[in-house]
Amino acid sequence: MAIKNPSIQKLITKYREISQLGKISAILNWDLNVNLPSKAAQSRAEQNAYLATLITEKWHDKEFRNLVEKIQQEKNLTPEEQAIVRNIVHATKFYYKVPKEIIVKRERITSMAFPIWSQAREENDFKKFLPHLQEIFALNKEIAGYLTYKTNPYDALLDQFEPELTAADCQTLFDGLKKEIVPLIKKITTSKHYSDHVPFVNSTQHYLQEDQRKIIDYVVHKMGFDFTSGRIDISPHPFTIGLSPQDIRLTTHYNNKDFRESFTATMHEAGHGLYEQRINPKYAYTPLEGGVSLGIHESLSRFWENMIGKNPLFLATITPLFQTIYNQQLGQINEQTLIKAFNIVKPSLIRIHADEVSYSLHIILRFEMENELMNNKLAVKDAPDAWREKSKKLFGIAPATDKEGVLQDVHWTYGAIGYFPSYAMGNIYGAQFLNKMEQDIDFDGTLTKGNLKPIKDWLDKHIHTHGSLYYPKELLMKVTGEKIDHTHFIKYLTKKYTKIYEL
């Protein structure tokens, strides 16, 4: 990358240390989730905290702060230089605007909240968690104030996870989704071709981890993931993390009763991994490194998980492999049964088990909750009731317990308010990318041949390579010529499920 501006050059040199420390921290976190002996939890937490301190020191380094000030005054910058300035200003917003004591307070509140939430969820006792959740929302309102916003404090938080995304954007998009998805689910689940029975998942069947791994390796390799620059390991909750640009690691989770779980979860993570592996190497260790936002990341991971992994054409090509490896368990089961089994739509209470169609509704519920809570239209103590009401409206069912309701997710416990919407944004962006991809390449044709290369190449060229050069809205415009538009996702769902269930 040809950086000519001397201040930006200097800044990049200093930024490299921040980036390096972040990657070292990623090594510790990967190991924490994959390998850590139980008694080492405390010592690893201290190691992580120590690295966090070093990173914070680097952001607050006087010379670095001066450079951050200086680069904002520079003129005649190249597009890459402009993006660097934009990303640095965005990244430093939290560090420079939020007072240190607030950051320390957040650390304290959230680390205290986690074990309480864990226990409260276990015991289905929201009251136990309530004071902590109140503290968390109160603190986030305070943080939003420091981050500044125009009219909605929630905007300040959304922007931290998905740059430039506003609550008003979400409201429009999510209302649009809701209006279409709710009746679509009804149509699917009342179709005469619908069934939620999976003949190959039952108490007598067992799917060996090593067999599941064979299929995963095959598919992830086919996706173009480079195993000489990455790995797949096991952790309770699958995730993807970059230990260096040449060391992108995915994890998966094996359910020995149901091979679908590791298959889709790994394709999801490999979608994240492929993005990180295929970013222009000249952006490595600079403010243009890494995927640009959670939403764009999710657009890719959910694209591979749902639009490829659960695509009937692709599943048809991979059925012989399933049949060979799970020969004993699958018996006479044909590709149509497999396709339906991978595409069962069923309103449910738990987000992480949701199907592709109803998933966004889970996010919409959380978005509405967060938006109301941040704007004092809902009190934290009333959150369980609000959750039940919204659930009833969206899914037609309400959780009988808070464990299956307001206590189900860990995100708030970590203080992450404004994170959830990025998942649904992923669905929306993903469908927009798919729509464009279908114009550019013979998508169905290549899937029918089981050839994923043209798809990966398209993503490389249009999305992956750019790293954090373009913000989500700009990237979308550049790639598709459109603003954010939820209708492609609706069209995609309608077309796909109309065909599967002959609606």
Place this chain on the structure above:
Amino acid sequence: MAIKNPSIQKLITKYREISQLGKISAILNWDLNVNLPSKAAQSRAEQNAYLATLITEKWHDKEFRNLVEKIQQEKNLTPEEQAIVRNIVHATKFYYKVPKEIIVKRERITSMAFPIWSQAREENDFKKFLPHLQEIFALNKEIAGYLTYKTNPYDALLDQFEPELTAADCQTLFDGLKKEIVPLIKKITTSKHYSDHVPFVNSTQHYLQEDQRKIIDYVVHKMGFDFTSGRIDISPHPFTIGLSPQDIRLTTHYNNKDFRESFTATMHEAGHGLYEQRINPKYAYTPLEGGVSLGIHESLSRFWENMIGKNPLFLATITPLFQTIYNQQLGQINEQTLIKAFNIVKPSLIRIHADEVSYSLHIILRFEMENELMNNKLAVKDAPDAWREKSKKLFGIAPATDKEGVLQDVHWTYGAIGYFPSYAMGNIYGAQFLNKMEQDIDFDGTLTKGNLKPIKDWLDKHIHTHGSLYYPKELLMKVTGEKIDHTHFIKYLTKKYTKIYEL
């Protein structure tokens, strides 16, 4: 630990960061050896180099240096405080006395030497490696000068690996060993009960990794290694590393043709691991943390590997387990066959494959070489010939190629001159500890019952717990009431092998 001296208190607080960075570095190194994707080698090397820079900065921090000066003037220190001063002075010797440009030069020379050595060994071409080895020895002479020494520059290097050990010590001890071991080997190998045939190792037998792992888990658990504060993984060369006091990791290597390898290698590493796990927790993150020296570490690892793992009494108790797990492969093989198979003595050219009796001779050869090279009694270019001559004298055989001779070890490539003797010191110390242990507990009795707990408890009390409180010579005196004395090791070998081979 009750530290009353305020300067030492301050120093310890600052030292904690050095210790923490060291452990973070250990995480990276563990992962490097166990998990690293091939293309990530360069990025990991940079991460390690960056951490090394941070650590060096901490050692050179002005306030820290002032404290190091100050604590050396303090009076009326407790034994623990005195040991802290001693260890800090020892650790800073290299950092403060050797000029930075020499350290950088060493880094450059050794990182260039490694791939050349690798290739030279592969191609059996010493000449290719010669200029690099010459540089390495020249540089080490220079370093010895900065570290200062009385008469022998080699002493300065030895002291870095094994505090207070001198070439004169080694000469006396090793001459003593040589005089006895050479004829002992002859006696064993010419005994009518001797055979180097192992009936259960041949081209038709295969030992599953998971079976080997079962035995390893059983034995390492029995040794008292705490799996909630540690792990066992796989790497090409087994090693042990502490990622925190609660996270001690061993690696092993599986040979699917010979289960003895992983059994003894893992007991060896678990000996290191047990030491690190059972150091007084109050020493954690202070200059008293960790095992005191390479030699003491080796005394424990080699104790478990040889004096327990290959002990006929212990092998007898574990034979039923071998027979159960390797039922098909072992067939009618009884405990006597197993005992002999684990205790075959055979002079060989390669150190890492050496048996317990001839192992020390490999070290003596290297000690003599290093001592002569450091004192200009041997030129680097003549090293291959010298190696052959010494090999002939010690083993009765000379390597036909330098690959099996002077090029076999990686240590010199890393610039580590003076490291080898600690292996043989481990044998000597270990036998002294064993001799004392046999006076304190019913060693044979507890081994006959397959009960390792009294042995672990003895080591905990007399050695493990002290961490780096006592230097090797002091520890030895404290535990055994003796100076370093090689005769116990000779007595141990003679007694053991006289019995096995009815000499």
